[in-house]
Amino acid sequence: MERRQGRREAVSHLKRSLILDAARRVFESDGLEGASLRAIAAEAGYTPAALYFHFESKEAIYAELLAASLASLQEAVSAAVAATTLPTRRLRAATLAFFDFYAQNPRDLDLGFYLFRGGMRPHGLGREHDERLNAALFATLQPIGEAAEALGADHRMSRLAIADIFAHASGLLLLAHTRRIRIFAASARELMEHHVDRLVAELEKGETYAND
Structure with missing residues (x-):
């Protein structure tokens, strides 16, 4: 049980890291005002709904x-x-x-x-x-x-x-x-x-x- 929980946490951490890396590229390209969750999701290879699981905005x-x-x-x-x-x-x-x-x-x-x-x-x-x-x-x-x-x-x-x-x-x-x-x-x-x-x-x- 603990091992399964640890794997889930590791996967979640990896996804957050990938989203943050992608977001930084989008912010560098489009700025804060021009960026969107949809663009960040596309850059990270996720759906917008997947991003909402980790970040609200x-x-x-x-x-x-x-x-x-x-x-x-x-x-x-x-x-x-x-x-x-x-x-x-x-x-x-x-x-x-x-x-x-x-x-x-x-x-x-x-x-x-x-x-x-x-x-x-x-x-x-x-x-x-x-x-x-x-x-x-x-x-x-x-x-x-x-x-x-x-x-x-x-x-x-x-x-x-x-x-x-x-x-x-x-x-x-x-x-x-x-x-x-x-x-x-x-x-x-x-x-x-x-x-x-x-x-x-x-x-x-x-x-x-x-x-x-």
Whole structure:
């Protein structure tokens, strides 16, 4: 009985993986708005009814893909900060791990910013999915806030530091991703390093966001 249950679970897991792989290809081709469960089912080799057994909507599928991407991102950031206990180094390590993950995985950047044929427009997957995914994203950035507080920032300043890093990294990643960075004959990563080093120096002096 247990062996039969184990086989069923393994088959179900395999089907979910095949559906997710197919869905990612469809999202890359058609975007979230252009994709349909029918197209995803056809790509995976299943009927639309078979997809409903695993996922209630295309938004649920997209949320699953994005959640897996964010889990990989969090693993990368956690591994980077685990190598040191010094706040300055942890802040720098967390920032650059975040940046490097998306620099090395541009399709995950597309996924996270809903850039699959959708452009830079507001998107959402429904309140429940959005809240869960936003919390997961914030958790990956939390080591930055913790390091900032260890350097003397209060709670408000630490959250501003997180927003600062996220905004700066996002802008540089988009410039690198679209190759617009070449206009400035600059390295996106070097600019990111310079920004985080400047932020660390300001935090150490207690000057960051003091007048905001």
